[in-house]
Amino acid sequence: MSDTVLKASDSETAYAKINLALHVRGRLDNGYHDIETIFAFLDKGDLVSVAPGDGLKLDIDGPFSDGLSETENLILQAARRLAEVSGVDKGAYLHLDKQLPIASGIGGGSADAAATLRLLNRFWGLDLALDTLAEIAKPLGADVPACVISQTCSGTGIGHDLTTIADQDLRECTALLINPMIPVSTADIFNSWDGVDHGPLSNDSVLVAAKKGRNDLQPQAVALVPILSDVLQLLGECEPVIARMSGSGATCFALFDTPGVTHDAERHCRRAMDNSWTMIGKFR
Structure with a gap:
């Protein structure tokens, strides 16, 4: 090419x-x-x-x-x-x-x-x-x-x-992604799901529904890749709107109210975990 x-x-x-x-x-x-x-x-x-x-x-x-x-x-x-x-x-x-x-x-x-x-x-x-x-x-x-x-x-x-779905409240946020550079098998994570139905998503606005919701694969991913608990703790220290693992992992995300706070959170995470990948983005 x-x-x-x-x-x-x-x-x-x-x-x-x-x-x-x-x-x-x-x-x-x-x-x-x-x-x-x-x-x-x-x-x-x-x-x-x-x-x-x-x-x-x-x-x-x-x-x-x-x-x-x-x-x-x-x-x-x-x-x-x-x-x-x-x-x-x-x-x-x-x-x-x-x-x-x-x-x-x-x-x-x-x-x-x-x-x-x-x-x-x-x-x-x-x-x-x-x-x-x-x-x-x-x-x-x-x-x-x-x-x-x-x-x-x-x-x-x-x-x-x-x-x-309407996402105006989401568009006001900036997202930080962080990955500890450990690939995770989607099949392995889904296969380790505990089989318990913990209930549906709420019908609230997208950000409220997300905050009330959960990632049912997160406990299994943390058990297989324990460093994810450190990633989530780091993100939580930055006081995000929400912090969670995405999909089957291992990327975690946090949403913040302003780009400045998001960049501060990225620096905090990278200082504590230098062998990681990060990306900041706005929602489409």
Whole structure:
């Protein structure tokens, strides 16, 4: 990709996802879980770019590119599915700038696949609606449809049943993400869920519902990765609006009222835990 000049319109951000709350309500026979969650998305993430090419090809670089396959990747799966469903017989040379940690509970590969669908929809001139792309995305993974929409929404079922929700109170906050640089297996965390239904999300405004809610996978993740308790304690010392683990971990987040307080919290956390990744973002 280094010898190809890409226009700004040829790129798409794979926005970082946060589960403000994640209630696991039961196990399903197909191996998935019945959940209730609040998805929210920051204004930063990985970057997927495209240029004309023969067939579908992918190359990857960026600070978290190590270990990622350029031949068996969810980005290529998304591209192939969109081509098949839409009847497109065109190529694309895709490039991923991997800025988010791998296996970190903030969208990652799902957001990359979603960004690929949005990008190729534009690049191939398909003009499909986001809802249509989200439907196409369902076989790619539980979080991919929400990542296609990349707006604050509730997710039920396995996460595919989406309803956008008002989020003005959320947009007034700034988010800090912190990851202790330990990848966590989503399957392992879900498999260790205690099987207890602790009840539904409330019907309050998004921020109130998040604060009243919980992440039912957090206790299991802390048990498997004890350093997460230190991360959450550090965030709690900064007096956030809310602090919690996202998804199946290991990324944790905290919301603050002002950017200044958020940057102070980031410095506090990095001083105490120098081998960590942090990112500050606003909500989309």
